[in-house]
Amino acid sequence: MTDHETGSPTGPALEPSDLGRRVALRRQQLGLTREQVAARAAAAPDYLRYVEEQPATPGMGFMLRLAEALDTSVAELVGGTAELPAGLGRAAARPEVLVLTVQECRELLATHGVGRVAVTVADAPAVFPVNYTVAGKLVAYRTAPDAGPAAAAGHEAALEVDHLDDAFSAGWSVLVVGPAHAVTDLDELLTLEENAYTAPWVGGGRRQWIAIRPKRVTGRRIRVQGSRRRSRTPGPDAADTGMDSGVDSGEHA
Numbered sequence: 001m002t003d004h005e006t007g008s009p010t011g012p013a014l015e016p017s018d019l020g021r022r023v024a025l026r027r028q029q030l031g032l033t034r035e036q037v038a039a040r041a042a043a044a045p046d047y048l049r050y051v052e053e054q055p056a057t058p059g060m061g062f063m064l065r066l067a068e069a070l071d072t073s074v075a076e077l078v079g080g081t082a083e084l085p086a087g088l089g090r091a092a093a094r095p096e097v098l099v100l101t102v103q104e105c106r107e108l109l110a111t112h113g114v115g116r117v118a119v120t121v122a123d124a125p126a127v128f129p130v131n132y133t134v135a136g137k138l139v140a141y142r143t144a145p146d147a148g149p150a151a152a153a154g155h156e157a158a159l160e161v162d163h164l165d166d167a168f169s170a171g172w173s174v175l176v177v178g179p180a181h182a183v184t185d186l187d188e189l190l191t192l193e194e195n196a197y198t199a200p201w202v203g204g205g206r207r208q209w210i211a212i213r214p215k216r217v218t219g220r221r222i223r224v225q226g227s228r229r230r231s232r233t234p235g236p237d238a239a240d241t242g243m244d245s246g247v248d249s250g251e252h253a
Contacts (some may be wrong), residue, residue: 017055022077024052026070040069049167071168095169095225105174108161108219110134112197115161117141117210126151132159135195139176140183140211142200152180157212162204171196173221183209 017022020171027037034052038045042065048054060074067074072206074080100108115132118125128149130141136196139159143149157180162173183189200206 013223015055016053018079019058020052020056022055022060022079023048023066023070026072027052030070032070037066037069040220041065071165073166076166079091094225096225098221098223100174100221102173102217105217105219108163108172108174109139109176109217111161113161114201115139115141115159117149117152117212118158118160119149121148121151129157131198131200132161133192133196135191136189137213138192139214140192140209141209142148142196142206143210144204144206145182145208147206150182150210152184152210152212155180161211168224170222170224172219172221173210174224176214176217178213178215180210183211 027034033047034045038048041048042060043062048066051058063074063077067077070077112133113131114129115243116127117130120126120148126145126148130143132139132141141149141159156177159176160173161176162171166250183192184245188211189209191210
């Protein structure tokens with residue numbers, strides 16, 4: 001139970017709902033505290049904590065204010081777009097395309113996540129989603145030795161990482177290009193295992209590391225003029241990756 005939107009929750013602690021996880025993640029992406037979001041949404045910080053940490057069912061009025069406070073939509077917060085492809089938002093009226101510096105690209109890459117690696121399989125181009133990790137000068141991912149992403153080893157490979165914000169038709173994209181190799185060196189393997197953010201989402205005992213040593217790192221950001229969006233300060237993982245600093249601004253579409 002709660003004392004509506006201005007009181008503190010009572011009762012035993014339960015697991016957070018999907019809504020709570022999405023709200024907390026979005027708040028962290030924007031670099032906002034609970035107090036800041038609660039003030040924007042005209043709610044008590046304790047109630048926002050309850051929404052994030054308990055299986056809450058807020059009313060539509062609060063949800064609309066919360067979506068506005070988090071620069072997103074109610075559909076995004078409740079997972080209504082979870083099974084749809086990213087990029088459903090219509091183009092903004094005044095988009096601004098920015099060229100990212102190498103350092104900005106490094107910081108975005110170092111937050112970890114899912115990227116797409118482009119390889120050639122059976123003489124045909126193919127693109128595979130992979131959970132990637134940044135460790136020193138390497139961008140690496142785990143796969144099975146006979147899986148498609150393993151075909152990058154011994155060749156020049158490209159890995160793209162991006163983030164799309166449907167609510168504002170905005171986002172960013174970073175492209176890494178360089179030679180890829182299957183990791184066999186013990187020290188290199190230990191470094192990658194220590195820096196691994198997550199096991200591959202697809203599971204299945206994928207233990208073969210494929211590492212790309214970047215030669216070109218480029219990026220673009222689409223920003224909507226007039227948005228309240230604050231630039232996010234990268235988290236503690238966004239350290240200098242030591243990747244090569246060559247940038248070809250025409251490389252990234």
